[in-house]
Amino acid sequence: MVAFKRKPVMGSGGHTNPLVWLAAIICTIFAIAVIVTGIMMFIGYIMIHPRVPTISVTNAHLDLLRNDYAGLLQTQLSIVVTAYNGNAKAHAKFSKMTFSLSFQGQGIAVLVADSFDVPKNSSNVLRYVVQSSSIPLTPDQMEKVGESWKRNEIGFDFKGAGRTRWKVGPFGSVKYSCHLNCYLKFRPLNGSYIPSKCSSKSK
Structure with missing residues (x-):
């Protein structure tokens, strides 16, 4: 059986393509935003001590x-x-x-x-x-x-x-x-x- 390994997309000179770095940065920012939003909602929930209407x-x-x-x-x-x-x-x-x-x-x-x-x-x-x-x-x-x-x-x-x-x-x-x-x-x-x-x- 022949196994194929996918190499990362490389730009000229053997460096990683800038588009790959940009996608990674955007995904990281999105993940951080989701985590921060969840933390803020949890803090707000604790501060309000909500009673169900x-x-x-x-x-x-x-x-x-x-x-x-x-x-x-x-x-x-x-x-x-x-x-x-x-x-x-x-x-x-x-x-x-x-x-x-x-x-x-x-x-x-x-x-x-x-x-x-x-x-x-x-x-x-x-x-x-x-x-x-x-x-x-x-x-x-x-x-x-x-x-x-x-x-x-x-x-x-x-x-x-x-x-x-x-x-x-x-x-x-x-x-x-x-x-x-x-x-x-x-x-x-x-x-x-x-x-x-x-x-x-x-x-």
Whole structure:
């Protein structure tokens, strides 16, 4: 087997071609820039001691709950979602916020929000009023609604997701995805919200 060895490109007089030196210098500068940027981002991250921004359901109310013998359900809910930025040294940006509300597996509404900023160590409140059209219920669902009236407790599934981002130092930013998966419970006799922990988890 014949082995071939590639010799470096040589210029006149047996010296390395200047283009090779130039390419080596550019690669070295690029590598140093990447390392410095990484170090600066790490230092910025340590200095800020960032807390992951969160979204939570902080209040709600069951404005209307009406069902008839034909198996149709009408409802209206007011839901307050709070976006909180616990970072004392960095603004946070929330984007692509989408929430879904359902009852017994049947969708009621999809809620969205435009991108918005939350200042350092502050919060922003999103207020939604969700009114459903008549929802056809199965006999099993009708029975569960009847039981809910008797127990004076009814629940709705509330799920959502969004993205958060905040700057770390002058060169970079940290990004997370927030995911919300809650079961909102109410007293149908007066519409009051039964408080429960409903905060996002980040990935």
